[in-house]
Amino acid sequence: MIQKVKQFTDSTNFTKALTVTFAAVLxxxxxxxxxxxxxxxxxAIGAVLTYPADIPSNIKHRTRGLLTASLIVVLCTLIANLTYVIPLLFYPITIVLVFFLSMISVYGQRATMVSFSGLLAITLASGHIHYxxxxxxxxxxxxxxxxxxxxTSLLFNYLSPHRYTELQLAECLKLTSKYMKQRGHLWDIDANRDExxxxxxxxxVELNTNHENLREVLLRRSSNAGNSNRSRKMLLVxxxxxxxxxxxxxxSFDHSKLHQKFSxxxxxxxxxxxxxxxxxxxLRKISKSLENKKEYKAxxxxxxxxxxxxxAIQDYKKARGKAAADVYLLTNMLHYxxxxxxxxxxxxxxxxxxxSHKDMQGRDKDLEKFLKPEYYPLHTLKENLSLSxxxxxxxxxxxxxxxxxxxxGxxxxxxNVYWILLTIVVIMRPGYGLTKQRSYQRIVGTVLGCIIAFGLLAVLSNTFAIAVLAITCMLLGFTFTAINYRIGATFVTxxxxxxxxxLNPDVNEVIQYRIIDTVIGAGLAFIANYFFWPAWEFIQLPVxxxxxxxxxxxxxxxxALLYNKKGEVPTSYRVARKNAFIEVGNLTASYQRMTQEPKSKQKQQTQAYKLAVLNHTLLSxxxxxxxxxxxxxTSKASDAFNVVIQAVMRNLNYAIAILNNEENTAVTELEQTQELDARFTELKHIRLQELQAIALTDKQGFNEKMQEAQLVIExxxxxNNLSEKIVKASKQL
Known part of the structure; x- marks a missing residue:
């Protein structure tokens, strides 16, 4: 229990909650x-409204984001107060302001949180008017x-500048460990491999999010990595x-086939x-040592x-003889x-x-290219002004x-009409599933919080004790909001x-209206997400x-470029690999969200999952x-290799054309099939002739090239098979 409490108080969510509580209460x-x-x-209100924009990054971007958020909060508060006395101005201007603030979310996570701060400021200002x-x-x-x-945020960061990164790295280790454990489960003879x-x-999907967080904090300050052993260590890990x-x-291994072979x-x-x-x-052990600030011992x-x-492989060879094909499979497993x-x-x-610098040699090249650029062009906003x-x-x-x-209202x-507005702003999300979940959790948390508060106030009359409990609940409320929204809503209430x-002796009336306003706000958010231009996942799925x-x-x-040109792995290769991982993860996340939507809206769910698995397998x-x-x-790439690569590329382009409703731009499947049949045969013949020539003078070279030829051809x-399946699945979508 002590260890769990220690981990809780050392978590990023608790630290952020402590920061905003300290800045607001002091x-x-x-x-x-x-x-x-x-x-x-x-x-205190100014501190709380600025807090949402505090997302991890280097000091420069973090400070800029917080100052921008505080400025937007002030402008929104000023506009609401100045226009309130003239309803014909207040309501239209407020509505336009809400729309504009929502739209700036197109610029990414930081902009989304700055937008959230502004929206909270508008709703709060509408309930606290000054003259x-x-x-x-x-x-x-x-x-x-x-x-x-x-x-305060910068001070807390100065006191523990690397803790957020360490905790994110610990989470990365933990998630990677889970992924590797699932690979271990695949070797169970009765494993449910689909599950x-x-x-x-x-x-x-979780790993993609974690990787983006780590890139943001590690790579943006990589210019200082050369002067810090800790920074180099975390980047290397x-x-x-x-x-x-x-x-x-x-x-990947064919587990069923291997179980049959070695039954x-x-x-x-x-x-x-x-x-x-x-x-x-x-990996899990390393994660725990980092999380608990303990020295790692293997x-x-x-x-x-x-x-x-x-x-075990040697024993198998002795017992079964040198069964080349079987031993080759086991040797591949050993090499992996x-x-x-x-x-x-x-x-x-x-x-x-x-x-040391030597450990990072070649690994920290062009790291800034892995980051999303920090600029906000106007055309991005214009491009998003459509129902698509x-x-x-x-x-x-x-x-x-x-x-x-x-x-x-x-x-x-x-x-307090602004409670309705606050509930709408806090609950409403782009997706139906998350909005529904948060609506339910908000209502339950509010009712539960009111019951707890009423019970405590019935036995407490000491103002100091109530103030201490209020501060404690504020701290826990901000902490749990990101972990468990229902518990967070309870403590906040x-x-x-x-x-x-x-402030008000008639607290019973406050509790009554708090529940009513929350139910109204949550109900409006839930209904709106179903009827007002809902963003059902099947609409966005083709994208x-x-x-x-x-x-x-x-x-x-x-x-293909690397195989043809050889040499050092270029940055463009690593960036393309990163983007492929992210996009396949985004597709899977879309499928996840679809499963939370009403059954009537889960259109093409089977096809969506099929394409997610196909794209993941293709990536593998x-x-x-x-x-x-x-x-x-590797040896020189033959023309046959490049033709086959082009055929696979053509299939993928064909699938993209289908999704863009531009099928007529692709060549016919019959032409592709006939050409590929000939090219696969040609590739095998060319490699066989090359390898036979090598074998006359270099037996070891022959074996290596044989292995390369077999793997590359396979x-x-x-x-090609996967790309054809993707084309067929795209047609059925």
Whole structure:
């Protein structure tokens, strides 16, 4: 229990919650001593409204984002207060402002959170109107509160500059460990391989998000990496984890076939499975040591496990003779394990010894190209001003729902209409599934919070005790909002009721209206997401599928260039590989969201999953070919190889054309099939002649080229088959 509490208080969510609580509560406590509670409260509001924009990055981008958020918060508050006295101005301007703020989300995560701060400011300002010179004073205090939060955030970052990165890296290790464990499960003779594949796909989605967070904090400050052993170490571990994942993805085995082959010698496969599990456990162990700030000590002897597997292969050879085909399969498994352990040893060394520039040599080249550019062109906003844009649909939906909230507030005698608006802003999300989930959690959390608060206030009368509990609930509310929204909503409600109880003696009325307003706001958000330009996943699905195919096609193009030109792996290759991983993950995430939608809206769900699996399998095959080319001295690529690559590219382009409703731009399938049949035969004949010539003078070279020829031809055949299946599945979509 002590360890769990320690992990909780050391988490990123708790640290952020502590930052905003400290920045908001401290001015209130200090100024209250001088009878300036309202001044302190205004500063606290400014801090809380700036807080959402505090997302991890380097100091420059983080500070810029927070200052921008505080400025937008002030402008929104100023506009709302100035126009409120003239309803004909207030409502139209507020509605336009809501739409504009929603639309700036097209510029990415940071812009989305800045937008959220602005939306919260508008809704809150509509419930706390000031007049005359009080408006200017209030806005300046809000702005000052934003500065206080910015300074507090930077101070906390200075006190523990690397902790967020360490925790994200620990999460990356943990997720990679889970992925590797699923690969171990595949070796169970009765394994449900479809279910395991689905779990791996969903893990890939989580890994993509985690990788983007790590790129943001590690690569943006990579210019300082040369002066910091800690920075080099974390960057080295991150890159090594990417390589572990790529190697795992690039190496697939026909488990059913292998179980049949070695049914009479199960020990050889069970030994390998044990090795696979220990690889996963090692990554998990490293993750825990990093998370708990403890020195890493290796628990699993991976090299010993590798020796056991090697010995099992030798025992099999002795018992069965040199069954070349079977031993070749086992040797491939051994080589994969050797490479994987080699990369994990790099990670282990990073946590046990100092990392030098030599360790990073060649690995930190052009890292900035892996980051999304930090610029906000106007044409991006213009391109999204159509119903085909998910953000545009959300902006319309949110704007109209806020307008309905204002109308309901005007028609009925509700105490705090802005609570309805706040609930709408906080709950409404682009997807139906998440909005539905948050609506339910918000209502349950609010009701539960009101019951708890009412019960506590019935036995508590000491203002100091109530204030301490309010601060505690604020801290826990902000912490749990990102972890468990229902629990977070419960603590936030208790905090709000406690604050109102200190300001307003009639707290029962506050509780009553809090529940009513929350139910109305949650209900409006849920209904709006169903009826007002809903962004059902089947509408966006072709876009995700197309981008996934394009990502794989671009990756294949880079692999072909590398195979033809040889030499060092270019940055463009690594960027294409990263984008392919991200796009396949985005497609899987889209499928995940679809499963949360009403059954009537889960159109083409089977095809969506089929295409997600096909694109993931294609990515695996591409990674296999790319990994082989990088780790072997390959021979010159023949014309036949390039023709087959072009045929696969043509298939992928054909699938993209189908999704774009441009089928007539592609060549006929019959022409492709006839040409490929001839080319595969040609490729085999050319390689056979080349290898026979080599064999006269170099027996070892012959064996290596034979292995290369076999692997490359098999991959080409498999790539072509996959690309044809993608074409057929795209036609059926």
């Amino acid at each position: 001015p209130v406590i200090i100024l209250s001593q001088f009878g300036l509670f309202e001044t302190g409260f205004a500063l 005359g010179w009080d408006i200017l004073e209030y806005c300046l205090l809000i702005w000052a509160g934003g500065f206080i939060y910015t300074a 395991i594949t689905q779990k791996q796909l969903f893990l890939q 991150f890159i090594s984890l990417l390589e572990v994942l790529e190697l795992a993805l690039s190496t 009479t010698s199960p020990k050889v496969l069970s030994t390998y499975q044990n090795l696979a599990y220990n690889i996963a456990k090692t 628990k699993h002897k991976l090299l010993r496990d590798l020796e056991k597997f090697e010995q 394990a050797e490479k994987q352990i080699e990369k994990i040893k790099v990670i282990e060394r990073a946590f046990t010894t100092k990392t 844009s998910t953000i545009f649909r959300l902006s319309l939906r949110l704007t109209i729902t806020i307008a309905i909230g204002f109308i309901i 005007g028609l009925f005698p509700l105490q 208790v905090f709000v009721v406690f604050i109102y109880s200190m 995700f599928i197309k981008k996934s195919i394009e990502g794989n096609r671009n990756y294949l193009e880079e692999i 095959s591409l990674a296999s070919l790319g990994t082989y080319i990088q780790s072997h001295q 991959q080409l055949v498999w790539l």
